[in-house]
Amino acid sequence: MLRWMTLLTDDISRLASGEPILADPNPELAIGAARFSAYVGFGPSLFRKLGLESQMPSGFGPLPSFKVDQLQDQFSGGDVLIHIAADDPIVLSHGTRGLIRDSLPFASVRYSQSGFAHTPGMVPAGLTHRNLMGQVDGTANPKPGSEDFNEVVWIEDGPAWIQGGTQLVFRRIAMQLNTWDQLGTASKEEVIGRKLSNGAPLTGVNEEDAPDFAARHPNGLTVIPDFAHIRRASPQNVTDRMFRRPFSYEASPASDGTPDVGLLWTAYQRDMTKQFIPVQRRLDELDLLNEWTVPIGSAEFAIAGGIARGEIIAQALFS
Template sequence: MSKISRRGFLFGGAAATGALVSASAGAAVGASLGAEAATEAANKANLTAVLKRRERFFGQHQNGIETELQTFTNFVAFDLKPETDAAAAARWFKLITDDIARLSVGEAPLADPTPQLAMGPARFTATLAVGPGFFDKLGLADKKPTGFEQLPAFNVDQLREEYSYGDVLLHISADDPIILSHGVRSLVRDSVGFAKVRYSQQGFSNAQGVVPGGVRQRNLMGQVDGTDNPEIGSSDFNNIVWVENGPDWLIGGTFLVFRRIAMQLGTWDALGRTDKELVIGRNLQNGAPLGKQNENDPIDFDAVDANGLKLIPEFAHIRRAHATNPTERIFRRPFNYEVGVTPDGEPDVGLLWTAYQRDISTQFLPIQKRLDQLDLLNKWTVPIGSAVWAVLPGVEQSANGDYLGKKLFQ
């Protein structure tokens, strides 16, 4: 038998081993490439699905409320021009009703100079609402809902005119920023003959598919946002949100409180997790009330720790915001905003906070008054914009010339 030298063994073994490794690696790479190709195909299909998804336009209620959060949004408010009367406002609302109907199915509005940007619906919605001043300016004071006025002043407020009030609101949203931009341009273009833009406030939420279905988004402070909301489509939701008694033109509509809330993240980020949870009254990881396991567990405001101190302090946001009677409930649909970073490195961020309800005076106001009195979260959140809106009911698909707000002008 011939001897195998150590050198021959090493080099021969290395060659054999290299062949085995190469074969194994080739198989692994082939499998990996196959998996990547399948994943890429699935991703492309999902992206196409995002583009094609649409929200209904016609119906008893406007869309954009009882709707899963879109990824991008823009709240555009207008002030009526002095020469705009009720007849002109009716023509305006007819025009934008047609625009919204087309954009909602991915079509370009009539006479659109950039129809190629109408690439698909991407769950486009645009919700039309009117402010308290709308009625007086158009000689419609007799149709103004009782008590429909801007909110009273709160101690925590540092309101700025450029983020507040207005006569008409278009809340426009979509899952694609270019489709949203095109929709905003189209609707503003058909509006500026009747009104001047007062403000345009852009916001965002999680991209589609990032947050599993049924899980709430987080705001930029890291909190789970929207706990205790009524379930969309439920009788509970209907009873909290939609107007059933009141002016005929408002039946099927709702009232919106819109607040721009700036966050002081520099000092918030300096807090430890325990302190943050005491301020909120909830576990930051899953949103559970302190002392509980899950987000929707009943809150025990009487629970104490080993030292006899309340687990949820008197100043905790959850305690101040909690309804004291069944009427104090609202539907929140907030978006985040980010303008950029200030020269000193402070993020210019916050919430475009929205609350929908039948009656602002009995639902939102009692909650806000308690928050204004003793909510430690006020140290890091400052309302800098505010407005109230009467959201018009939906429009039925018919041949009778129906449009958003038609009954208001009859």
């Protein structure tokens, strides 16, 4: 593990600077950094295989199963995650290839899942990612860099290697767009509890945006229904929050044109038992969005704290 992490650390830092990795067979593809970033995470099965269970962060372990789950092995689990991102698809592909090549002496590939978000500059300032159901996604997130974010995401105690790190829950969630597309705007907004146009909560009735919604709620009072996604997902206590970072995915449509799309849904937190799990339990009990979404992949990974130049990813764990 230490030798593998030493190689990956060097590769990631070079790629993030737009440089080729050592012995790169395609150095001409290192055309720039394009905000290349990568991090490495460790699944519960890795700790078990290496007898390192005592090094697991508090609350971390295999997720319980949920009623909504229809998980497939090909999208789930894994000992080690390498999550790679870049603003340019060629830079991303080149970097991914290099990291996989340098990993092969130590591991084999269980799966690779590709996702995407907007091209930088496509979304007006103030709006976040729009997912393939058309919703503005990520509005109620803690703001990166804020005190709030630090408290929600970065782990403060436990084994030294995880301090300054975090826990990732990854879910591949399929969207049933054929039936979703049969809903009108007002119904779609009711399912989430937010407006499609700008992601604002349905706290007032806007005739222009949702005339039939206004007719059904003449008082205009409780306009976010009890079954709405944000009513069920919003925090019920001080701890059950997380930082969500959704990417869309799109695979080949079926021969009848049925789309195969959804979210590579990721959430970062200090303790998944206190943060993700209670929220997912509430959504499992009641969330109208479940009619059009199905989790088909699931995994969890512990991510080591960030490092300074000259250090190695998760060095304290594997030394």
